Amino acid sequence: MKTEKISELTIKRLSIYLRCLKELADSRVVTTSSQTLAEQFQLNSAQIRKDLTYFGQFGERGVGYNVEELRTHLTKILGLETQHRIGIVGAGRLGMALASYVGFDPNCFKVVALFDKDNSCLGMDLRSGVHVHHIKDLKEIIIQKEIVIGVVAVPESDAQEVVDQLTEAGITAILNFAPVRLNTENGIKLKTMDLAKSFESLSYYLSNEATGDKESTVTISGFEEK
Amino acid sequence: MKTEKISELTIKRLSIYLRCLKELADSRVVTTSSQTLAEQFQLNSAQIRKDLTYFGQFGERGVGYNVEELRTHLTKILGLETQHRIGIVGAGRLGMALASYVGFDPNCFKVVALFDKDNSCLGMDLRSGVHVHHIKDLKEIIIQKEIVIGVVAVPESDAQEVVDQLTEAGITAILNFAPVRLNTENGIKLKTMDLAKSFESLSYYLSNEATGDKESTVTISGFEEK
DNA sequence: AATTGTGAATTCCTTCACAGCC
């Protein structure tokens, strides 16, 4: 691996490549090339090669990449060989929805606890099978259940406090759904999924689509804040 | 307004600026400057000025910007003076959670319908007060209820079909929560909020935080796909 | 012949720095 700093955009594309490789593997494709991948999945072949070489030389000149081998490499690079345990703070509809979210591979991620400050929702959530704990037990449960990712699914007004509590409990990776800028200590990776911002961007498009703007598809991703 | 094409990043920042101005207005601040804004909200003053001047000259040299005035301008630029009506396809937990999401201003966005292919959840959703329609009535209800934004909250396997149906019904702005790349016709703005990708990026961070990576905070946003 | 890996070129975005105006 090179020492160069690797951009968030590259990481996000590795996720995409991994998804593409999964699809190819399911179709029993053994070998592929950056060229073929790019055509099939509307990517840029040079970018694929450049992204990959930040982490090693996985291809063979004249041949291409072995699908399973590259898949293994990417899985390892993204840290997806071991399962990450997730705790969700906020047992409202959003928190509950996330707890029963089936979009990700259970080998990689698993929601193991919900937290809320409201006593009325404590106990077992029947649909997801996840226990709802009181927020006062946050640190204890995080340690006990070996939670490494915290999700903030509380209203805007409580979000900063929750981030502080998660940090205090030793969590270093946080996904936030509250539409606010949150302050974090050094060494904490905070990602914010900002629904309001996304809708506002769609609104801008709607107001301007008639006036000649021909831009089209966009995927939510990340840019550096700090 | 200039003819130059305006980047998605600029639009996203306008949302941020608008949020900051709201906060200032609430604190009865009448005038501000790019410098002050930048310090208060950890932005770059030159960027604020540059972003704004794509759309007009809203400031006064030597003085700064009038908070209310700039707020009005940004609201207009982002198309937020009129309410946008939202239809959510998929009445599972995620769809329901989004229907009762309170993170955005009801003056700007309102969820007016849910759709599902499963008959068992048709009828009124009590908590959000939104009616769940059968997907077969999608086009009819979209026209009748003047829906302009479609949200895809169905499993991966159904997402492309839903996008096609929304397009057929005349929807041009779509927010997708399924972790797949979807094909769209020209003139359709599709944004994807990819949970799986975000978690994978956190996973990468967790695997690499020990090895000297000191990067920290990130906000989910958008990069061009097409 | 085909395809990788990678410097060089290009494009896009951010930041600097200052002329122009209040």
Next chain:
DNA sequence: GGCTGTGAAGGAATTCACAATT
């Protein structure tokens, strides 16, 4: 003096194009 608006500089990300390799 203070602050905007903006051309120029700098930096980052993408794409090109080709030498190296099988």
